[in-house]
Amino acid sequence: MEMETALKSGRGGRPSRSDSEVRVHAVLEVAKGKFLSQGYRETSLDSIARDAGVAKKTLYGHFGSKAGLFDAIVRTLTDAWVEELRKIVAKENGADAVLEAAALHLLDVGTRRDMIELYRLLLVESRRFPTLVDTYRGRCGKLTGMEPLTEYLSRAVGRRELELDDVDLAVEQFVHLVLGCVRSRMLLGRAPRPNVTSRRRIARQAVAIFLSGCAAGAESRAAQACRSA
Structure with missing residues (x-):
């Protein structure tokens, strides 16, 4: 062999x-x-x-073990994702450009067939084998693989470019804003994978909504809700 x-x-x-x-x-x-x-x-x-x-x-x-093999698969996928995301946020081209590139990367990877199938598997098996989810989400439920974006948003807050009370929460909200509905429709078999043009449109709109709520000096109701939460 x-x-x-x-x-x-x-x-x-x-x-x-x-x-x-x-x-x-x-x-x-x-x-x-x-x-x-x-x-x-x-x-x-x-x-x-x-x-x-x-x-x-x-x-x-x-x-x-079998669990160790599955863990290695998820880690391989996550490592590739993190490396590319780290390159994106390192460019520091301004929040709108960085976040749009990050959103597009999230959509490009997160809507691939293998990633949709992996997410479906985790949803199905999480009750029978809860430790399988540990590589995708830490034991406290925090998303893994988003560390570069967390670090970028923290720096942007430190520079007073963005106003965020909870960066970890903001990262999770950003991911759901970009990918949540798209992935849900795909998981239910109600929509095909968006093409490149559609993914770019989704990324731009998600970033515009996100920044309208946390850009420094924003006075929208979303920003006020963010500060009072």
């Missing part, structure tokens, strides 16, 4: 680093496909090992 052959490459039968990375990536792709199409409980390590072309003990060696 191709994956098992990689175990024997390199000196002394040990896999090279590149071989190991290729093997792990392939296993994660196989496992992700099975989890998203079949569900968490219904997917077995035996079936993943068979389709990935590795021994079951290899999965235990790399990931420790």
Whole structure:
């Protein structure tokens, strides 16, 4: 089997680093496909090992358990998201430009088929396997993967560009404003994925609404409600 052959490459039968990375990536792709199409409980390590072309003990060696394998999948997706978001907020092009780019990134990633299926799986399995949600949301319920945006908004508040009483809450509200309704319609099968033009329109409007409530000096009812909450 191709994956098992990689175990024997390199000196002394040990896999090279590149071989190991290729093997792990392939296993994660196989496992992700099975989890998203079949569900968490219904997917077995035996079936993943068979389709990935590795021994079951290899999965235990790399990931420790089925939960560890699922956690690795979510972390891989989150790490890629965070890295791109960090690049976006590092540009410091002004709140409107930064937030619009962040919103578009959120829509581009969050409306992908695999991400919709992952979110559906988490909703379904959260009661049976509550620890599966820990990688997506911390134990206190805080969204993970949004740290760069949290840090950016905190800096903007410090510069008095934005007025926010609770940055963590503002991040969560921003995410729901951008993605919430779109993702809900897709989860219910009532809408296809918005095209690029639609995603840009959604991002622009969401940012305009968000900034109308927290831009420095804003006197709208939304801003007043934010301060009095």
